[in-house]
Amino acid sequence: MLVYTLVMLVPIFWSLGYTVFEGNPIIGFTFVGWDNILQLFTDPKVGDALLFTLKYAIVLTVGQVLVGYGLSLLYVFWLKKASGVIRTLVFFPVVLPTVAVALLFQALFAIAPQIGPVNSLLNFFGADSIDWFASGATAFWVIVIMDIWRSMGFYAVLLYAGLVDIPEEMFESARLDGASGWKLVRHIVIPLSLPVLFSSIIFSINGTLKVFDSVLALTNGGPGNTTTPLTLYMYQTSFTYGEYGYGSSIALMLTILCLLVTLFIFRSSRRDLTKG
Amino acid sequence: MTTARQRATKLVPLIAAIGVTAFALTGCSAGGSSEGGTTAPDKFSYLSFAENTSIQDTLTALSTGECSAENEALPLDITTQPQASYDQQLQLLAGQDALPVLFASGNTPQVAKDLNTGGKLVDVEQALADLDKSDAIIPAAQSTIDALYDGEQYVLPTEFNVEGIWYNKQLFAENGIEVPTTWDELVAAAEKLNAAGVIPFSADGQDGWPLTRLVGNYIFRDLGPDALQKVADGEAKLTDPEYVKAAEAVADLGAKGYFGPSVTSIDYMTAMNQFLTGQAGMFYMGSWALANFNDPAQNQIGAENVGFIPFPTVEGGAGSADQLAANVGVPLALSKSTYSDDVASWLGCFADNFGSSSLQNQGVITGFKVNTPVEDLPPLTQEVQTQIDATTQSVLWFEALFNAKAATTSQTNASQLVTGAMSPEDFMKAVQADIGN
Secondary structure, X not given: OHHHHHHHXXXXXXXHHHOOEEEEOOOXXXXXXXXXXXXXXXXXXXXXXXXXXXXXXXXXXXXXXXXXXXXXXXXHHHHHHHHHHXXXXXXXXXXXXXXXXXXXXXXXXXXXXXXXXXXXXXXXXXXXXXXXXXXXXXXXXXXXXXXXXXXXXXXXHHHHHHHXXXXXXXXXXXXXXXXXXXXXXXXXXXXXXXXXXXXXXXXXXXXXXXXXXXXXXHOOOOOOOOOOOHHHHHHHHHHHOOOHHHHHHHHHHHHHHHHHHHHHHHHHHHHHHHHX | OHHHHHHHHHHHHHHHHHHHHHHHHHHHHOOOOOXXXXXXXOOEEEEEEOOOOHHHHHHHHHHHOOOHHHHHHOOEEEEEEOHHHHHHHHHHHHHOOOOOOEEEOOOOHHHHHHHHXXXXXXXHHHHHHHOOOHHHEOXXXXXXXXXXXXXXXXXXXXXXXXXXXXXXXXXHHHOOOOOOOEHHHXXXXXXXXXXXXXXXXXXXXXXXXXXXXXXXXXXXXXXXXXXXXXXXOOOOOOOOHHHHHHHHHHHHHHHOOOOOOOHHHOOHHHHHHHHHOOOEXXXXXXXXXXXXXXXXXXXXXXXXXXXXXXXXXXXXXXXXXXXEXXXXXXXXXXXXXXXXXXXXXXXXXXXXXXXXXXXXXXXXXXXXXXXXXXXXXOHXXXXXXXXXXXXXXEEOOOOOOOOHHHHHHHHHHHHHHHHOOOOHHHHHHHHHHHHOO
């Protein structure tokens, strides 16, 4: 309890306290009351960062869980016992350092100094090269593709563990009743794997709301602030601009957002399970 | 309902306790400026940007050469920190009153200003006067420091760079281009190069600052050398039409494709390579790039084919081309709390020898007098040195007087300005919003 208090609670309360101050260790701190909290509502960059964070979290959660679920179904129903090698290969990007993966994707989508494989493919089919990192809209999709590729192996294994727990007898009786293919998935697999699916969604949404390293390494939030999530804006505000108080206020906002989303998902899952 | 109210009532003291704890914890740490005494250090500690090796190498050379006696009394001890997290490290050290004896003063002039406001820096002007070495810093560097730090001197100019447009003499001759002296002539030269299939301007759009340098220089040439000081003082705004005109001029170069395809993805070394391999005709850069220009392995067009153009005048403008853009590289500061007699001896030796040692061993022009003549300087370096000697008034760069937030906004949006993803009005509006005047 003492260790937990020291490493978890003290820093949290410390950061909470900073929200009513402005300044940094060099110039000292001044009490500003609610100013930092109020600034959150008028700062357009917070709005942009919040929108980006939510968009990224929703798209990536859907992507990660769907692709992971698809892969886990592939492991269980098609590859079966031969899935070991494929599972290992698909899981491999999870253990790679984020910076290495970001460099890989920068090279894949590059237009300068050399044209990368993706643009070469576009050229092969007669399309012009795209400067993927020149606009927030295209850079967003590169981040999404990279992060899905990086994490799909983890979600596939997580969901696979849930699927192998479904008793074989359930499938056999369903098959005897004439269920197969999509019907089997819809009426047996999805309902019985709902708990692990919800766990995956909670994992994913909380992880993606706090996205930091992949964006920092791939686009550094740019161009401009078009791919800047709340975490990166918080980091820049605190450590680049030396505004510890306002940075802590952004952190508080992010914490509340994560709590609300988790509560929302828990409530939805409870309702669904009772219905099921 | 009653249960919910009871629960809420129980929560009130808990929330109040959390609030008080948070406030107390933060209050305890809310130190700020401390005017502690001096503690004599046992080593001459130097904290450097990891990316900058020339200052470290010059200091190491001094420690075994001209300053060996000072090094014996107080041994040099170098540590490094990546530039991206450097300011954070300085904040931590300053907060603990544990700044090294000598250190790079941060990524923006504002960091040194804050440290000085907190009473943590040595007054270098006074320290040099006490050592009878007031003339150690050259006048042009002194003028740049005055402009950067509101007339005070608490940093050492370990570089003195002038900036301008470097051009490929051979490409200019082949395309019948005269050296441009006005902005219109510059645009005309770019047009000819573009028509000949050469990238007119090679530029590092990934970092953005080489693009915003063009905006800043245009403002100085059009509105005069004090134009950005007025913005910093709140007497003018970047959103005023005469300032937006500068962003429009640079955006126009981008719209015509004069920065080549995919400027957003071009980084510093790629831009350098484009120029040094003859793919680009012009390159806005500082004189620190002389090391690359003088390196035959990098410079395939030959150092003799590289020329320097001061940023051209804008017709009818209040500025002139001899007001070269200048900076003092990575200025160093001395910690007040460790400034002892031994450190003062080091400073004296540094002031006497840093200029010549850096030029001799690193090929870097500094803001210090070259007390020992350096033989066999490459002609291009000699040309720049002459240019510096002739400079009477220098101007700063676009973000020099802005806070870190406005500087970041400016540089991260620069590529969007030249690709047309952001209008000149919106660009200036975004930067002005973060200046906060």
